[in-house]
Amino acid sequence: MAGKKPNVSKEELLEYYREMLLIRRFEEKAGQLYGMGLIGGFCHLYIGQEAVVVGLEANAKEGDERITSYRDHGHMLACGMDPKGVMAELTGREGGYSRGKGGSMHMFSKEKEFYGGNGIVGAQVPIGAGLAFANKYRGNDNVSFTYFGDGAANQGQVYETFNMAALWKLPVVFVIENNHYAMGTAQERSTSTPAIYTRGEAFEIPGEAVDGMDVLAVRDAGAKAVAHCRAGKGPYILEMNTYRYRGHSMSDPAKYRTREEVQKVKEEHDAIDHVREMLLTGKHASEDDLKAIDKEIKAIVSEAAQFATDSPEPDVSELWTDVYA
């Protein structure tokens, strides 16, 4: 990359910065609300991995679907879901996307084509291919972004899905967010071959390893994958090399890795710092401009937290609704 001028406009770069920052601040706030007992159950934060979803969303168009695992807050914010509705779902309130009935791991937006939020590791992979199947069945050129982690990459249903997606040339981008830990198990302790992106080779699905901490690298790899899918050439695998700063969930002390390891990534590879650096050195923004953005994001997040705290618990009648359509 040295010396090469990145192919990105000032507006785009600012947009990525804004979106990544929103995810990070939102997640920090969620962590805080969890600590205060306002959020219950499992809560998996996306801090550190922001560039993945923001870079990929830059390639999405109207009608494209996305689906992911339980670590889903970032994906929802990146596809344009309202932070207030997401946060209120975390607090289990009426104003949440699922009216308090899904929680952190199970949130959806038909409007934004966000299909969850899936609590079962790997289950989103065939479902994501099914969304792609529907696109092909209907003859449109939409693409399904199907996200899963390095842990899910060892699930059998992933390979059943690779087989069918390749066989039927389904327009699905399989995005493997490799944060190197399947909960507390390091990748080398759970995975026989480290290069997960090559796992499609047996099915003739092209795959690529991508620096998932670099939003532009993600975006560009995504563009290639999406073009492949839209052209009717079938699925594409992108393995995003990324890192989560927090524990697996809020209740994870993360004893399986050293504090130094985490610190090193934060200092040397932080995705947001990277964009911030580009903005400043490219003279696209001043420190003051960025401070103004920070302030704006903080306000959005505070408003979301306030909404999520003020919104009432669901009416007791909600217990019995939405079992059947």
Place this chain on the structure above:
Amino acid sequence: MAIQILMPALSPTMEEGTLAKWLVKEGDTVSSGDIIAEIETDKATMEFEAADEGVIGKLLVAEGTEGVKVNDPIAVLLEDGEDASAADSAPAAPAPATETPEAVAAAPVAVTVPDDPELPEGTTFKSMTVREALREAMSEEMRASDDVFLMGEEVAQYQGAYKISQGMLDEFGERRVIDTPITEHGFTGLAVGAAFAGLRPVVEFMTFNFALQAIDHIINSAAKTLYMSGGQMNCPIVFRGANGAAARVAAQHSHDFAAMYAQVPGLKVVMPYSAADAKGLLKSAIRDPNPVVFLENEILYGRSFDVPEIEDFTVPIGKAKIWREGSDVTIVSFGIGMQYALEAADRLAGEGISAEVVDLRSLRPMDTETVIRSVQKTNRCVTVEEGFPVGSIGNHISAVLMEQAFDYLDAPVINCTGKDVPMPYAANLEKLALVTTDEVIAAVKSVTYR
């Protein structure tokens, strides 16, 4: 010595077949392994090989004969040096080493479809197998909406493992009748995704035993998402296929999952007995905005029933049907259990006990009102199902009656179920493991204090 060639059993449930074509003629010499005839079962046309060598002395059954019973002699094979006259005195070929199983499911005695007050007067009926009824239901719904498609193992080119989808590939093409790899977990999840996107998949499981591989998607993905999404994301999908015991296929292929699926909120569960209900309920299931588990039975596939000839005939999910009115006891059943219930009712009538037989048809939602109303009249209840006894549908009916009709009961409810063991293979043990008509009759006598 001349030996008789017998009509072979070419599937676990075959009781008779059609001798479609002879590929040899009298006087031909055959070796073991030579194909001598084509035989049509209820599922397929199969080639039949000679097991011995010799000269075809006589063809006993003409080409095109239908309804040839398994083990009936169809030809006589002469050994070296014998002449045709030996054919007349030929003994049967040695019987198979194991006892030939009696048909596991004897045909129900004198089953007539009761009048349905909801059918318009003057409705005409057409006799049709359950298999044909299921095919008609799917085909009609696929003609009505392009969003409906069929997916499963062997549904397209093979024409269906149990021939339910026979001819559908020709009519609808490979876009809509889709052969899958043998990956239940994967293709079920994929179909669920397609349903979330608004299509209406019909997923055929070759049998529901294999759906255990996919049960995470049936329950965690299909059944729960509407609730977890606060009503945003429904899953209009049908999971259908053969459920429960067929014949002699043992433990891993003989499980009745009715009670298991009926336990799950978010799913609808239906288990029809007759062809009319199979057709009407499957059409309703395909139109339903919810995931529907549609439990069929291999033994019933070939049974014929009268089906109303009504344009767009449907049966509502969640409504039981009274097959036979009676005053002394209510027998509640569903699916293949109905044949024991009806047979028992017939035999009991001969002994002066009048049984009302209720076919639940749907297990979730369950029409317990009809059961309660019936028990309020008869004051006694026996339930019949092939599934395991613990946590059975019968257990649930018992609980409902205890809670809501306790004062009407003159005797404890008895649940007749399959036995609490994995299904054995041996013919005699299999018969014992299933619920029997005799058990139903004994239960009725017990609750009527006869």
